[in-house]
Every structure is written in structure tokens, then in C-alpha cells.
Amino acid sequence: MTEIVQIKMEKLVYGGDCLGRLPDGRAVFVPFVLPGEIVKIEIVDEKQRFARAIPIEIIEESPDRITPRCIHFGECGGCQYQNLDYAKQLKAKEAIVRDQFERIGKFVDPPIKPIVPSPSLWNYRNTVQFQIGKGGELGYIHADGEHLLPIYECHLPQAMINDLWPQIELGADPGLYRLGIRQDTYENLMLILEGEDKTPPEFSLDIPVSAVYTPPEDRLTVLAGDDHLTYEILNRDFQVSARSFFQVNTKMAEKMVRFLLEHIKLEANTRAVELYAGVGLFSAFIAEKVGHLTAIESSGAACHDFAVNLDEFDNVVLYEAEAEEVLPSLNLSPDVLIADPPRSGLAPAVHDAIAALQPEQIIYISCDPATLARDLKKITRKGYRLVSATPFDLFPQTAHVETIVLMSRIDN
Template sequence: MKPDWTGRTVEAEVGPVAHGGHCVSRVDGRVVFVRHALPGEVVLAEVTEDGGGSFCRADAVRVLRAAPERVEPPCPVAGPGLCGGCDWQHASPAAQRALKADVVAEQLRRLAGLTWPVEVEPLPGGPLRWRTRVRFVAGRDGHAGLRAHRSHRVVPLADCPITAPAAVGGGLRRRWRPGSEIEVTADADARTHVRVVETVRGRERARQHAGGVAHQRAAGRDWRLAAHGFWQVHPGAADTFAAVVGEWARPSRGARVWDLYAGVGLFAAVLAERVGPDGGVLAVESGGRAVSDGQANLADLPQVRWHRGRVERVLRDVGERPEVVVLDPPRKGAGREVVDAIAAGGPERVVYVACDPAALARDVAAFAGHGYRLDRLRAFDAFPMTHHVECLALLTR
């Protein structure tokens, strides 16, 4: 009979950090993934999920021996069974970055066979009030909040310390129809944009409450884009990542380069300035609104050619060999088909922007099969208090 420890409290000596915002411990021969704990601690952990296999999930409900890096969480609902929006509020900012560095290094070692020293760098502004985009959900009483970890239960919030004040005000200062999801964006001008997604008779219906066009600034340009389309959440991220991409890409004047998963063209703009009017930037993006926003924002850069479509499909018919490729794929990564297509183009350098270290490691391994090696890696704490980390990797042929 398979064990079911759900609801059981166990004493656990906490081991190393794992990808996903928890640490690994072993109790009676089973792996227990423990949240709200830190490596080296001894805790009482209440099992929250148990599928009867080799592992279960638990929350540390009492700390018997604390790690030196443990701090008091800045949010009162950042504890066991409460809000699932943050993972590491109980760790100092430096400790959070060290944990994320361990995760990136472990994923590269396990999935790409690389031993690589990793440092996670902070972005400007500190660990709080950085989140400019958030999706709240309204509970049964109409008060907005966030869901508990791995649950549909809504934890009502009076504030969210990692969220920008303008975004907090746009989502938490009024009541909403129960079950509504409230998407809030605070742009570079601190203007708040709100879109409410309601389910009526089983069908979703979106309603815009305030302006649909956000203003952003990055890479020396002003941007206008769909308020709830893709843009970096941390206000310091877009400028930082654009600078690194420009430094590492180094395209020649007149070169042909690719910007894949281009969004509204942040990296395409950087590349276009470097290749000049005699060069060419192929910007590939599947989102129609992002493409139209990108075309409008980069209308002064005719060397940028936009192609709307899935990257793997567009690259089948490109028929050119790029000097440099920049890609910023979704969380699942680029995947082997895209990696194969990029490698077939024979670029000298590939600059990879990744929001998931496991996906990055898998794709780095796929590139290695084509003769590309990891040359440089920088990691940034673009999502303080959470387990998420942004990495930029330079691959050279």
C-alpha cells in the first residue's frame, strides 16, 4: 500500500535548495520538498501533498534550528498555508540570490553537464516594490488577493510589499465581482492600467478599466505598447538586459542578425543600431499585437523586418545565414527544433535570454550537440522574494 503522509508533521533536517522555491530533505527514506525552510535548518514540517510515490510536499510550520540567513518576512501572509506569490521572504536578499545561484548551477550541471560558477546580481531598487505587473483574483467577498501555493483558494490582501504602489492601488483598493481576475500594470509614468477578466456563464469576458496603452522607457527609447502585453516586470530589467545583449551580440556593421521571440522589439532595436542601415534584423514574434506595436515603435529603423509566426515555422523558410542570433523564449525554452534551426544558420554567436534555468540548461546542451559552447553567463535577481531568476547566456561556435 502506498504511503499517504498528508497532514502528518515530521521533523526534518533541511538539505539543499531545489528548483521551484523549496528545499530537499529526507525522512524515513522518502524525499520531502519543504517550503518556508532554508538549507541547514531543522524544522517541523506539515505534509501538504502526498501522491504516494517517492516524494511528498510539506510546509515548515516550526523552526527548531534556524539558519543565520533567516529573517522576518516583510509580508504578514508570506507563511505556510498563506499567499503563494513569494517563496523566499524568510531569507535575506543576499541569501535569496545565493539560493538562486545554486539552482542555476545545479541545473547546468545536471542537464548540460557543465560545472559553472554562478553569481546572481541584484537589479536597482531593492527587493520590494519592484513588481509592475500583477494578476490579482477576487475572492467570494469581492476582496482581491492572490492564491495560496498550489491552490485555487484566494488569500485576501491589504497590500503586496513586492508590488509597485500604483499597481497595488489599481487592484486592492476596491471590490470586484467574485472570481474575477484583475490584471494591473503600472507603466514608466506610474499610470495604472487595469483589465478585468470575468467568467460569465462559463465564458471569459475581459473589460478594460483604464487605458490600454502603456508607456515604457528602455535602451534609450520611449515605447508604447499594449498595457497587458509582454514587458519586463522589474523596472530595471529591460535596460539591463538590453545593455548585456548589445555587449555580447557585437554584430558587424551591415550584418544580418535574428531576434527571435522578439516581443515589441527591445533587442531588435539594440541590434538595429549596431548593424546600421545597411544591415538587417529579422524580428520573429507570434503575437499579432506585439508585432504591430513593434512595427510602430521601430518605424525609424527600416532595417528591422518583422515576421509574425511561430519561430520554428518562420525559420524553415528564412533562407539567410545570420551573424548573430538573440532569443528570449517563453518559460519552457526554445526546444530542439528551434535550436536545430538556429544552428543550421551557422551564427557566430547566440545570446540566450532565459527565465527558467532548467529550460536554459536543456537548450545549452542541445546547442552543444551542434558545436556551440557556453562562453559567458550572467544571472539577475529580476524577481526578488520569489524563486524565479533571469539568466543571459552567450554561446559561441
């Protein structure tokens, strides 16, 4: 039986939903509504201590509510905040980072710095990934997380990506489950086709773009053009292959690099370690300022790009392996350790190895404030203090937020 209730929403929380309270006192999480709004909701998932619901009718709107730009807002799982003015988005993200530090990390009055805004609120993404339906239609995952939502417009990708994707016609049963499109600094485009079959599909497009086919657990096939693009960050070019990760907001990546260079103590005799080094975005700027840099990265494609991007340096050692495999065996005493792990955060073995190495400074870069707060709680128990945490808004209109944390050994 469908349960409809009317409640007043309280605050935006981690993940993009808004928190309210049911008549029995349980927390209920509702998407696409704002704090202060009185809303009729339908309960869709009930647990003993909380519930999830969808909005049925907004009885009283928040004065902060604005008209979303996209026709898919409210159904698409990509954006959560298009109905909120950008200044209020920033305040919400800053508050969410603080909340995670206090609730999960147990930090009292954590040193959260003002969030760094994005210079572009729309059309900032240099990459986008479409899921592909059985009829060949392009879409994103629906906000319910259960099915594909065909997409007819999207305001987050850069202009050339948005010009290209509506022209793509795959036909029924194309043998693909995902299509990625990237745009680099020099206005080159790449299509990344993903399918289960080892044999690439037939491909033709009357547009000069690069294209690759990447089956899981097998080598990629170049269908057209090159197997990589080139991104410029602070006057330095970075090769990024189809299977390598790169920050989706190029201008904000530059702001993050500048922040690190301004806040990390780097000298000619500094010994630095970088975990999850990727294609060398941070390493390339650190290597020119330190005596020695040890980088660790598990992706073979990213390691290939790293070697190209840092070929000029002879003070850099790169390990292609998981951080938990290499870090415990390193025979060095680093001054600075930088970690930019995946959303899941640091493995237990990495925590133990960091505690054993005892670097003077730790810089933790995270895209997930919950796992970040969890990891920082563990690190501070090993003799470190939290110096600052600065959120960066790499993802306007969404609930996602990047954070750079500076930590120092207590004896310093």
C-alpha cells in the same frame, strides 16, 4: 493518516522549496524553511522517490533567517525568500542556476557568472495580477496551489499600483476572474479586466486610469483612457499594449539591454535574428547597430507594438508567426541569433532550424533555468560551446531568476 517527521533541511532548490531527507532516504521538498534548520514537517504528497511536505514547527532556526515583511508570507504563493537576507537570496539563486546546468544540462564546471542584483528589493514590479474570488475579493494563489488567498498587502508592486488596488471594489460575482494593474514610466496606470463573457462589465472608477476588458479569444474593449502604456528604457520609449508582455522590473530590463550591447558582436554588416521578439525591447537597440534584423513574434498585440516601437528602422523585417513556422524557411546566414522564449523553452523544430542556420553567436534569455539547461544541452551537441551564463535577479523575494547565456559556434 497524517505523518509527522522531524528532519534537517539541506539546501534551497529550483522552485523555491528547501530539500531535506526522510528517514528512508527519499528527498522531501518543504516550502518556507531554510538550509540547516531542524523542522517538524507534515507529509502532504508521497511518491515512490520523493515527497512534499509543509512545515509544522521549526525546532532549530537558521542564523540566516530574518523576519519577513509581509503578513501573508508562508501562505501566499508569490514570495518564497522573504525570510532570507537579500545577499543570501542572490547566492541561492546563483547556486540553483549552477545546479540545473550540472544536473539537467550535464555541464561540468559551467561558466556561471556572478548574479546581477536588483537595485530595488521591494516595490519593483510595474505590473501585478490578482485573481478574483466569487465575492469580488482580490487575491493570489495560495502556496498550496489549490485555492485563492485574499490579499490585504503586497510589497512587490510599485507605489501607485499599491495605492490603487485597495480602492477597487468589484462586488459579488463581478463576472471577472483576473485583474491586472500596470504602471508605466510616466506614472500612468492601466487596469486589465479579464472575464469569460464577450460583453464587458459595467465599469466606473473615480480615478484617471486607463482600463480595458479582455475576454479570451475576442477583441479587447477600451473602457477608459488608452489601450497602451509607455515604458522608457535607456532613453527610448516603448509602447506596450494591454495584451503585450513586458519585463516587470524596469530597472533590471535596462541592465539586461546594457549587458547584451556590451557582450554581443554587433557591426554595420551584422545579420541578426531575434526569436520571441515581443514589443521590441532588445530589437530596438540591436537594429541601430546592425545591417539587418529579422524578428519573429507570435502575438498580434506585441507585433503591433513592435511596429510602432521600431518604425524608424528600414533594416528590420518582422514576421507575425510562431518561431517554428518561420525559422526553417529563412533563407539567410545570421551572424547573431537571440532567443527569449516562454518558460517552456524552445520547440524541437526551433532546435533543428537553429542547427541548420548555424549562427556564429547564440544568445539565449530564459526565465526558467531548468528548461534553459535542457535546451543548452541540445544546442551544444550541434556544434556550440557555452561561453557564459549570467543570472539577473528580476524578482527579489521570490525564487524566480532570469539568465542570459552567450554561446559561440565551435569553429569560432
